[in-house]
Amino acid sequence: MAKYITKRILVTIPVLLGMILLIFFMLNVVPGDPVTVMMKEHLKEDVVANLRRSMHLDDPFFIRYLRYVWDAIRGDLGVSWKLSRPVTGLIATAFPYTLKLALSAALFSWIMGIPVGIVSAVRKNSLIDHLSMGLSLFGVSMPVFWVALILQNTFKGTLPVSGVQTWKGYILPTIVLGWSSAGRIARLTRSNLLEVLREDYIRTARSKGLSRLKVITRHALKNALIPVITVMAIQISSLLSGAVITESVFSIPGVGSLAVSAIKNRDMPLLQGTVIFTAVLIIAGNLVADVLYSIIDPRIRVE
Amino acid sequence: MDNILEIKNLITSFASDGRKERAIAVNGVDLAIPRGKTVGLVGESGCGKSVTSLSVTGLLAENGRVESGEALFQGRDLLRLSEKELRAIRGNDISMIFQEPMTSLNPVIPVGVQVAEAARLHEGLDKATAKARTVEIMRKVGIPEPERRYGQYPHQLSGGLRQRVMIAMGMLLKPDLLIADEPTTALDVSIEAQILRLMRDLQRENGTAILMITHNLGVVAEICDEVYVMYAGEVVERADVFTLFKSCAHPYTRGLMGALPRMTPKGQRLYNIRGTVPNLWAMPVGCRFAPRCEFAAERCHGEKPPLLDLGGGHLCRCFAPRGLEDEHHG
Ligand SMILES: Nc1ncnc2c1ncn2[C@@H]1O[C@H](COP(=O)(O)OP(=O)(O)OP(=O)(O)O)[C@@H](O)[C@H]1O
Ligand SMILES: [Mg+2]
Numbered sequence: 001m002a003k004y005i006t007k008r009i010l011v012t013i014p015v016l017l018g019m020i021l022l023i024f025f026m027l028n029v030v031p032g033d034p035v036t037v038m039m040k041e042h043l044k045e046d047v048v049a050n051l052r053r054s055m056h057l058d059d060p061f062f063i064r065y066l067r068y069v070w071d072a073i074r075g076d077l078g079v080s081w082k083l084s085r086p087v088t089g090l091i092a093t094a095f096p097y098t099l100k101l102a103l104s105a106a107l108f109s110w111i112m113g114i115p116v117g118i119v120s121a122v123r124k125n126s127l128i129d130h131l132s133m134g135l136s137l138f139g140v141s142m143p144v145f146w147v148a149l150i151l152q153n154t155f156k157g158t159l160p161v162s163g164v165q166t167w168k169g170y171i172l173p174t175i176v177l178g179w180s181s182a183g184r185i186a187r188l189t190r191s192n193l194l195e196v197l198r199e200d201y202i203r204t205a206r207s208k209g210l211s212r213l214k215v216i217t218r219h220a221l222k223n224a225l226i227p228v229i230t231v232m233a234i235q236i237s238s239l240l241s242g243a244v245i246t247e248s249v250f251s252i253p254g255v256g257s258l259a260v261s262a263i264k265n266r267d268m269p270l271l272q273g274t275v276i277f278t279a280v281l282i283i284a285g286n287l288v289a290d291v292l293y294s295i296i297d298p299r300i301r302v303e
Numbered sequence: 304m305d306n307i308l309e310i311k312n313l314i315t316s317f318a319s320d321g322r323k324e325r326a327i328a329v330n331g332v333d334l335a336i337p338r339g340k341t342v343g344l345v346g347e348s349g350c351g352k353s354v355t356s357l358s359v360t361g362l363l364a365e366n367g368r369v370e371s372g373e374a375l376f377q378g379r380d381l382l383r384l385s386e387k388e389l390r391a392i393r394g395n396d397i398s399m400i401f402q403e404p405m406t407s408l409n410p411v412i413p414v415g416v417q418v419a420e421a422a423r424l425h426e427g428l429d430k431a432t433a434k435a436r437t438v439e440i441m442r443k444v445g446i447p448e449p450e451r452r453y454g455q456y457p458h459q460l461s462g463g464l465r466q467r468v469m470i471a472m473g474m475l476l477k478p479d480l481l482i483a484d485e486p487t488t489a490l491d492v493s494i495e496a497q498i499l500r501l502m503r504d505l506q507r508e509n510g511t512a513i514l515m516i517t518h519n520l521g522v523v524a525e526i527c528d529e530v531y532v533m534y535a536g537e538v539v540e541r542a543d544v545f546t547l548f549k550s551c552a553h554p555y556t557r558g559l560m561g562a563l564p565r566m567t568p569k570g571q572r573l574y575n576i577r578g579t580v581p582n583l584w585a586m587p588v589g590c591r592f593a594p595r596c597e598f599a600a601e602r603c604h605g606e607k608p609p610l611l612d613l614g615g616g617h618l619c620r621c622f623a624p625r626g627l628e629d630e631h632h633g
Pocket of ligand 2: 352353354402
């Protein structure tokens with residue numbers, strides 16, 4: 001078990017390096033010299049050259065990449081061109097907002113999605129099944145900003161629609177961000193459970209005289225939820241990265257808002273920092289999902 | 304005679320996608336199992352053996368339905384019982400061993416826990432007592448190191464061991480009737496013999512009646528007292544095991560006899576009967592076996608033969624039944 005996890009973590013390292021390389025490359029071929037961005041083109045040539053040298057902008061690409069990785073490992077993601085503050089610090093201030101939003105959205109999607117999925121499977125083709133599957137499909141297919149606008153209009157006056165001065169400010173963003181995940185989880189739970197209920201071992205369980213409820217809770221649910229749990233863990237990371245639009249619409253000062261402002265200001269270190277930070281979260285989420293899966297599923301555990 | 308189970312005129316159908324009428328998979332089966340005896344149910348794949356047993360225990364797939372018939376068990380008609388009443392019987396008075404040892408055990412629950420489950424449910428045993436009893440039955444069915452195996456998962460066990468786990472599960476509560484659906488298919492011949500011996504021992508010990516569903520006439524010869532031969536959803540012949548092997552009367556049974564496993568390489572299911580089982584949607588109007596029968600006359604194609612008694616309870620659904628010994632005389 002420990003061996004499996006160690007192996008999984010070691011495999012992640014080259015993935016991380018490759019990913020940083022890719023992001024670094026993409027952002028560095030984008031035109032826009034940082035010095036001219038910062039100084040608004042009012043500079044003498046020798047000053048520019050000095051600045052470029054001090055920022056190591058003339059070094060070969062690969063050297064700059066290695067230096068960036070080395071700095072990143074020590075927690076230094078460079079300095080924001082626009083705000084002149086360390087990117088790491090900016091992200092550290094913004095991340096708690098994003099994390100709170102993503103976690104509450106994840107929680108919302110599990111608390112809604114799993115029971116709804118189970119009830120839909122057990123009462124297949126009933127009114128409640130059709131209704132909840134319709135709502136799920138709605139959540140999965142509607143654009144986030146549109147759902148956000150509708151909810152903002154509907155709850156204007158009863159709930160805060162901008163900012164997160166109190167916890168109530170998180171309610172609408174949580175629903176907006178979590179709805180599609182909830183829908184996906186409900187649909188996945190339902191289809192997995194229906195599939196599992198057709199398995200031979202369910203008939204075996206019934207042949208022992210177990211009640212329908214016990215057959216579902218003891219024999220079907222664990223098998224049906226194993227894939228769902230994996231998806232749930234991956235979802236946390238994609239919720240973290242997917243919060244960009246929700247954060248902007250509801251004016252939440254999270255990592256997403258930070259990235260948006262970086263794009264607006266062509267603030268390369270900040271953009272690079274937020275993108276790489278988010279990508280690391282996604283990779284970590286996948287790692288956690290894999291480990292969780294191996295803990296839950298005895299078939300993987302022994303390998 | 305005292306029968307533990309008496310199935311009368313059982314008809315079972317399935318709904319299928321895109322069709323209005325339902326497919327009749329079991330068409331008027333009568334079958335009786337004497338107390339403490341072993342009755343074989345044989346026939347080619349798809350003839351309705353499993354569906355017959357699942358109809359009786361109320362475990363048909365969602366699209367299946369019993370249309371009519373009776374299944375008298377201890378004076379009660381199983382087909383008319385509520386789900387709750389049936390549940391009290393399942394696993395307690397009637398146990399089942401299913402066809403697929405690979406898929407019939409829950410992959411995420413330790414096998415011992417799965418065996419013990421019925422004991423905890425029906426006899427209200429606490430965990431420790433149920434475990435002790437499970438370990439004991441696991442040892443009895445020849446599972447080595449039962450204490451260790453108890454906590455293992457199905458994928459950690461070989462096919463033979465899984466099959467034994469299924470048998471332990473079926474035998475644990477000393478049921479009055481054990482329905483064993485191909486309990487030895489996945490096993491090699493020596494383990495098969497072992498398992499059959501085991502079932503016979505347990506039967507002798509507990510007085511359990513067994514419905515043995517199988518393709519394999521070798522298994523029938525080994526363990527059965529009586530045999531029903533099914534073809535295309537109907538019983539075509541019934542006899543005690545000696546009569547069947549000495550003078551079976553239906554051309555279909557004789558075809559099966561020609562394919563005794565000792566004559567074919569292991570694992571193959573060869574029958575020297577030409578053609579294939581008819582489609583559920585295109586049953587012949589007359590004798591269902593007529594299109595494949597080398598003795599079929601004109602009458603066989605237009606008229607359905609009744610199940611005739613040839614004497615001594617030897618039943619045969621054929622207009623011209625004959626014994627094996629006739630063979631050489633034409
Ligand atoms: N759930 C189902 N839906 C539709 N048809 C079914 C279903 N279950 C069984 N059947 C059909 O009923 C017929 C009898 O099937 P059954 O499983 O009883 O055969 P069997 O004699 O047990 O064969 P085998 O030796 O392969 O197990 C087959 O034609 C099969 O296709
Ligand atoms: Mg079968």
